[in-house]
Amino acid sequence: MRIKVGTASWTDKTLIGSKRFYPPGCTSAEARLRYYASQFPLVEVDSSYYAMPSRSNSALWAERTPPGFTFNIKAFRLFTGHQTGRESFPKDMQFALPETGKKNLYYRDVPPDVLDELWRRYFEAIEPLRAAGKLGAILFQFAPWLTTAPADAAHVQHCADRARDYLTAFEFRNKTWFDEKNRDSTLAMERERGVVHVVMDAPEGVSNRAHTVWETTSPKLAIVRLHGRNAETWNVKGATAASDRFNYDYPDDELGELATRIIEIARLVAIVHVVFNNNYEDQGQRNARKLIAIFAGMGITSEAE
Numbered sequence: 001m002r003i004k005v006g007t008a009s010w011t012d013k014t015l016i017g018s019k020r021f022y023p024p025g026c027t028s029a030e031a032r033l034r035y036y037a038s039q040f041p042l043v044e045v046d047s048s049y050y051a052m053p054s055r056s057n058s059a060l061w062a063e064r065t066p067p068g069f070t071f072n073i074k075a076f077r078l079f080t081g082h083q084t085g086r087e088s089f090p091k092d093m094q095f096a097l098p099e100t101g102k103k104n105l106y107y108r109d110v111p112p113d114v115l116d117e118l119w120r121r122y123f124e125a126i127e128p129l130r131a132a133g134k135l136g137a138i139l140f141q142f143a144p145w146l147t148t149a150p151a152d153a154a155h156v157q158h159c160a161d162r163a164r165d166y167l168t169a170f171e172f173r174n175k176t177w178f179d180e181k182n183r184d185s186t187l188a189m190e191r192e193r194g195v196v197h198v199v200m201d202a203p204e205g206v207s208n209r210a211h212t213v214w215e216t217t218s219p220k221l222a223i224v225r226l227h228g229r230n231a232e233t234w235n236v237k238g239a240t241a242a243s244d245r246f247n248y249d250y251p252d253d254e255l256g257e258l259a260t261r262i263i264e265i266a267r268l269v270a271i272v273h274v275v276f277n278n279n280y281e282d283q284g285q286r287n288a289r290k291l292i293a294i295f296a297g298m299g300i301t302s303e304a305e
Helices: 013-018 029-039 055-063 091-096 112-131 150-162 183-193 241-245 252-266 283-297
Strands: 003-008 042-045 070-074 135-141 168-171 196-201 222-226 272-276
Touching: 003 252, 003 283, 042 272, 055 112, 070 112, 070 272, 091 112, 112 135, 150 168, 150 183, 168 222, 183 196, 222 252, 252 272, 252 283, 272 283
Parallel strands: 003 042, 003 272, 042 070, 070 135, 135 168, 168 196, 196 222, 222 272
Antiparallel strands: none
């Protein structure tokens, strides 16, 4: 039974500003990553959602982390159906983008040859991590407006095809994917394509989140992403991810309940990645350490120890 515990990102402004995780003098990008990797064996790269990743950064990350360390990396926002500003595209490609009269572009707006080049560059950028044996999964966190409608489902499967040479994980935000009608077919699609199902913990009774389904779809990996349970701020207009939506400190009893469920699915797969995405100040890091301690108290040694 293998379990890795980590957090989403290691460079959030509120985390650094809290001055509670990194030791004094740990101020450079290199020092922070080296320290983080001394505390946890897993991290999720969120910056690759906001802008295309770079090969040089991937090479540095691989160099600055110990053997066995794992990076899960988010797919670029254009790929996951999100609105994407022109400034998020590589500068040398912006001239090839169509003039739509709108601030943002969507996947359907971008010419096929530009899309091909974006996918090529994305995979090229993460190659140093794969070559070093430190690439976990590419995480596709699909936009909440992508439903099970035929066109949206076709795009999801298109992403699976594009990334077929990599271990990929899907997190859906629209409730239709795991409602009573579509739950089984969604899981079947993931199993058929070898896609890792992401178990998402989030507030109950809010929109812009899919149902939580404790299932596995790949024998290689299961991912549990913990967004916190702050229902009051989940959909507040103008809310920021770190300081509002994901501002939640899991109490010990909730972490204990989650630990039990995680152990159940860990028996079904080669390894489980547990990622705390409640990334306000040092909440995620503190909760991750507590979960590791809970596992230890249950006689389960996670790879963070």
